[in-house]
Amino acid sequence: KASQEAEKRGWHLYLVGGAVRDLLLAEEASGTLLIKDIDLVVDGFHKTAEVGAGVELAKALQQLYPTARLEIHGAFQTAALLWHKDPELDSLWVDIATARTEFYPYPAANPEVEASSIRQDLYRRDFTINAMALRLTPPRAGELLDFFGGLLDLQAKQIRVLHANSFIEDPTRIYRGVRFAMRLGFHLEPQTEEYIRYAITSGVYDRTTRENSKTPALQTRLKTELKHILEAPYWKPALQLLGDLGALQCIHPTLKIDEELLGQLRLLERCLRRFDSQQTLIHWQMRLEALIAHLAAEYRGHVAKNLQLPEDSINRLYCIAQHQQKVNKNISSLEAEGGVDEVRPSQIEQLLRQYDVPMLILIAVQSSRGVRRKIWQYLTVWRNIQPILNGNDLRKLGYKPGPQYRQMLDDLLAATLDGVVCNRDEAEEFLAK
Ligand code: ATP
Numbered sequence: 001k002a003s004q005e006a007e008k009r010g011w012h013l014y015l016v017g018g019a020v021r022d023l024l025l026a027e028e029a030s031g032t033l034l035i036k037d038i039d040l041v042v043d044g045f046h047k048t049a050e051v052g053a054g055v056e057l058a059k060a061l062q063q064l065y066p067t068a069r070l071e072i073h074g075a076f077q078t079a080a081l082l083w084h085k086d087p088e089l090d091s092l093w094v095d096i097a098t099a100r101t102e103f104y105p106y107p108a109a110n111p112e113v114e115a116s117s118i119r120q121d122l123y124r125r126d127f128t129i130n131a132m133a134l135r136l137t138p139p140r141a142g143e144l145l146d147f148f149g150g151l152l153d154l155q156a157k158q159i160r161v162l163h164a165n166s167f168i169e170d171p172t173r174i175y176r177g178v179r180f181a182m183r184l185g186f187h188l189e190p191q192t193e194e195y196i197r198y199a200i201t202s203g204v205y206d207r208t209t210r211e212n213s214k215t216p217a218l219q220t221r222l223k224t225e226l227k228h229i230l231e232a233p234y235w236k237p238a239l240q241l242l243g244d245l246g247a248l249q250c251i252h253p254t255l256k257i258d259e260e261l262l263g264q265l266r267l268l269e270r271c272l273r274r275f276d277s278q279q280t281l282i283h284w285q286m287r288l289e290a291l292i293a294h295l296a297a298e299y300r301g302h303v304a305k306n307l308q309l310p311e312d313s314i315n316r317l318y319c320i321a322q323h324q325q326k327v328n329k330n331i332s333s334l335e336a337e338g339g340v341d342e343v344r345p346s347q348i349e350q351l352l353r354q355y356d357v358p359m360l361i362l363i364a365v366q367s368s369r370g371v372r373r374k375i376w377q378y379l380t381v382w383r384n385i386q387p388i389l390n391g392n393d394l395r396k397l398g399y400k401p402g403p404q405y406r407q408m409l410d411d412l413l414a415a416t417l418d419g420v421v422c423n424r425d426e427a428e429e430f431l432a433k
Contacts, residue, residue: 002094042054054078171247182237205249275361387410
């Protein structure tokens with residue numbers, strides 16, 4: 001239908017980007033493919049008035065498929081049709097753009113748009129394997145447009161960039177390159193790897209890490225790429241490769257992968273597996289927070305803010321150093337007072353209850369084994385223990401309601417945690433004393 005509508009208007013329509021890549025890969029592997037993201041490009045007109053062709057086509061299609069939701073992104077002359085949980089289509093996202101080239105007013109800025117041909121549209125893309133198009137309109141519908149050798153690179157299993165300046169223009173492409181290499185089991189073509197190293201040496205990260213940057217869109221894209229990588233099963237080797245390329249400097253110039261960081265990430269994984277099998281925490285974000293927490297204290301909050309992490313995460317990273325110091329100091333002094341094995345669970349509970357779970361996990365992975373074990377015990381056992389009686393019980397037992405209830409319940413909780421009180425009778429006796 002889309003190609004009919006385009007043809008009616010004398011336009012060409014192409015399937016481009018990831019869907020073409022994945023179709024060709026599935027064909028080679030004789031596999032099946034479920035595409036949920038379709039990128040279409042309209043081309044073949046000459047009047048500037050038609051730069052809105054993509055939007056017009058999307059509107060026409062929406063008339064034909066009223067269950068689709070239409071979104072128009074004016075500045076970029078693109079439109080999207082979304083089917084959410086349509087019984088036949090499940091969820092499907094179709095982006096329709098007008099063929100365009102992008103010129104960068106200064107490197108790594110947000111692309112500005114002007115109408116252009118399909119070849120130029122493909123040339124502005126990141127890698128050869130993502131820069132192929134499949135013509136959908138006659139004549140020659142079904143023809144593959146492969147100006148840059150994408151098919152050969154697919155067969156050679158390599159990620160090759162289209163031009164030398166690509167990573168300077170947009171450093172987030174380094175992360176995309178690593179992501180595609182890991183996801184598809186490909187390697188970075190040697191010249192492409194050299195371009196990456198050159199971009200890093202020439203300080204391209206300066207633009208992604210600069211505070212109050214003029215290009216917040218770049219940081220948004222970096223965060224999106226980090227999310228894709230850190231939530232994928234290949235996140236560890238991807239991080240390792242980013243580290244080897246020096247590309248973690250795009251997060252902060254001092255960020256490096258070392259044994260200490262790898263150890264902390266291992267502990268974090270163990271912790272998330274054990275304490276959060278229900279995935280109530282956002283695992284990719286915890287990994288990113290652990291990376292950021294590996295930086296010197298004075299950088300952490302700024303980096304989190306720069307990457308536009310949520311408010312609670314930014315706050316955590318601003319103050320983790322201070323809280324970690326406090327937790328470590330207090331646990332050490334409790335151990336010094338009564339001996340390592342004499343610290344009571346209630347003392348640890350009182351110390352740790354003020355922190356949220358992600359904060360405790362981050363503190364734990366950065367602390368000594370002794371402190372870590374206390375935090376683990378708190379998270380797995382002590383945090384879940386409730387006082388044996390509640391406010392209602394206190395009232396029934398004849399205690400006059402008032403602010404003293406809180407203290408009584410706190411004392412009771414401490415006694416329960418420390419094993420002094422194990423049942424209701426003992427609890428009532430404890431309160432009576
Ligand atoms: P995925 O399967 O992960 O969605 P995709 O190739 O569809 O892969 P998208 O991020 O959806 O990736 O991007 C769609 C297309 O837009 C890409 O195939 C690529 O051609 C182009 N593209 C996306 N981001 C960039 C970028 N930073 N620079 C150049 N081209 C890009």
